Amino acid sequence: MIRLLIYLVLVSVLAFVAYWLANSGGTVAIDWLGYSVSLKVGIAIALLLVLIGVCILLFEAWRYLVRLPRRVNRHRTHTRTVRGYEELTAGLIAAAAGDAAHARQRSRRAEKLLQSNPATLLLTAQTAQLEGKEDLAQLKFQQMLKRPETEFLGLRGLLAEAIKRGDTEEALALARKAQQRSTNTPWVLTTLFDLLTRDERWEEAYNIVGDLARLKILRDTEVHRRRGLLRHMMAEQAAAKGRRDDALVHARKATKLLPAFAPAAIVGARVAREQGNASVARKMIERAWRLEPHPELAQAYAELEPEEAPQSRLARFARLEKLHPRHKVSQTVMAELAIAAGRFDEARKHLDEALKIEPSAGVYRLYADLERASGGGEGKARDWLARAVDAPADRAWVCEDTGEILPHWQIFGPSGRFDAVHWDYPPRVAQLAGEHRLGLTLSHAPEPEPPEPKPVRRASSAPAPDRTPVPDQAPKQAPKQASAPASAPASALSRRTAEAAPPAAASPAAPPAAPPAVPKDDG
Structure with a gap:
């Protein structure tokens, strides 16, 4: 409305001026030049305006012609x-789709048309x-480093290439440079953490966990667990280098x-025992046992007195049982020790209690051991073994990614992922091998031939007793591992226990095997 009023006012003023001049x-x-012209004032002004208009048009035409080449080029x-x-x-879409030929064709056209555009790199x-x-890819990524807008992208590309080549030192250098360039980028921190752990630089990785927590990349429970695992690996590393105090x-x-993480308590107990401080070692094992009994804790507890007679060992382990009596592992450990000591009624009592707490294949196999050791006959032993075939599996160290059962915990799973191994129930599979034993009642008598295990069809199924990976799920190459916790039974301990056992314990027993396994919440 205001513009309309202004327009009407201007038109009115111009009309009035024109009327007045006319x-x-x-x-x-x-x-x-000898010519005389007489014009009215209105006509003279009109001619002057026309002349000015013509001059303006000529000037604009000249300027257009002068600027025409520049406009054409633009x-x-x-x-x-x-x-x-x-x-x-189109090329980026083809590259993302994996169409190399189409991407190459589009890339060449884009380079010709855009030339110095960094996106073409x-x-x-x-x-x-x-x-x-x-x-060629590495050359292009290096060219990106020369441009501020593509420097970070070039670092990421070179880092990916270094990881692909397996050049850990180069990858670490690039990851640190990327961290300096951008301290709050999630992929930089996660990649740096992965590289540091694969190179066993536990202390540096421990510091990175703080940054991961600050940016909320990890949940609080994950931060707590990773810090605990890295502390455990620092202890393993220090112990391997002879720095027992640091360990x-x-x-x-x-x-x-x-x-409740058994390997951490085992390493601490081992180091304390090597320092001659058996009481500290015993307390560390007992604290972990009170929270979660574990077969490897029992083995470490047995190693505190390696030359102990079976009767004395049974009496000493009663202390552990009292710390957590309502747990299957507490009862199966006591049953195994009672078999070694020749106290078969007590062993049966513990097995009955374990069966009430949690029926499992390991419990049934121990029943078979008891029948053989007590002279119950091979027929009864085979009956118990038949029950073990379809019984729930005992816990074990299981890789979450491949389903493979491992003899000991390790920081990387067979899949190569950090913290992929947990103490959990393995995928169901029938096994008759002695996975339940701690090595506390080893016997050298011949053993019956176990039946063939059931075929496994799913990638999540547990492996057969030969510890090969599950079918159709071959594990990826894992990174180098730190030394496993010293929880495997000592051969001297096994011989001492077997020799001290009464004659009845020398009857055929189930084959020895790696220790069973522990809970996911602490492993």
Whole structure:
């Protein structure tokens, strides 16, 4: 409305001025070069305005002609840029889809049309990766480092190439440089953590966990667990290098963070025992046992007195049983020790209690051992073994990714993932091998031939007793592992126990095997 009013006012003013000029008196005389012209004032002004308009038109025409080449070049450049971005977009889509031929074709067109555009470097590098031209891809990523806008992307590409080649030192250097470039980027921190752990740089990885927690990349429970696991690995590393004091400090911190994590308590107990401090070793094992009894804790507890007679060992282990009596492992350990000591009625009592708490294949196999040791006959033993075939499996160290059962806990699973091994129930599979034994009642008598295990069809199923990975799920190559906890039974201990056992214990027994397994919440 306001604009309309202004327009009407201007038109009215102009109309009034024109009317006034047309009706006003006076003339304009021009005497030039012998010519005299006399015009009314209104006509003179009109001619002057026309002349000014013509001059303006001529000037604009001249300026258009002068600028025409520049406009033509600008239009051509714009057209090339639009076409170049179309080719670039199509090439990136082809690269993401894995179409190397199409991506290469689009990449060449985009390079010709866009020339110095940094996005073409990315497309060329991705195309080279698809075609397996690692040298060309690395060259393009290095060229990205020279441009501020693509430097970070170039670092990521070079880092991926270094990891692919297995060059850990180069990958670590690039990851640290990327962290300096961007301290709050999640992929930088997770990649750096993975590289540090694979290279067994536990202390540096421990510091990275704080950054992961700050950015909420990990949940609080994951942060707590990773810190405990890394402390445990520091203890293992220090113990392997002979730094027992440092190892014990790290082991104690690990047990505070993960009090029910059996390997941490075992390492601490082993180091304390090597230092001659058996009471500290005993307390560390007992604290972990109170929270979660574990077969490897029982083995470590037995190693505190390696030359102990079966009767004495049974009496000493009664202390452990009292700490957590309503647990299957407490009862099966006592049953196994009672068999070794020749106290078969007591062994049966413990097995009956274990069966009430949690029926499992391991309990039934111990029943078979008891029948053989007590002279009950091979027929009864085979009956118990037949029950074990379809009974629930005992807990074991299981890789969550492959389903493979491992003899000991390790920081990386067979799949190569950090913290993939947990103490859990393995996928169901029939096994008659002696997975339940701790090595406390080893017998050298011949053993019956076990039946063939049932075939496994799913990748999540547990492996057969030969510890091969589950069918159709071969594990990936795992990174180098730190030394496993010293929880396997000592051969001297096994011989001492077998020799001290009464004659009845020398009857055929189930074959020895790796220790069973522990809970997911602490392992």
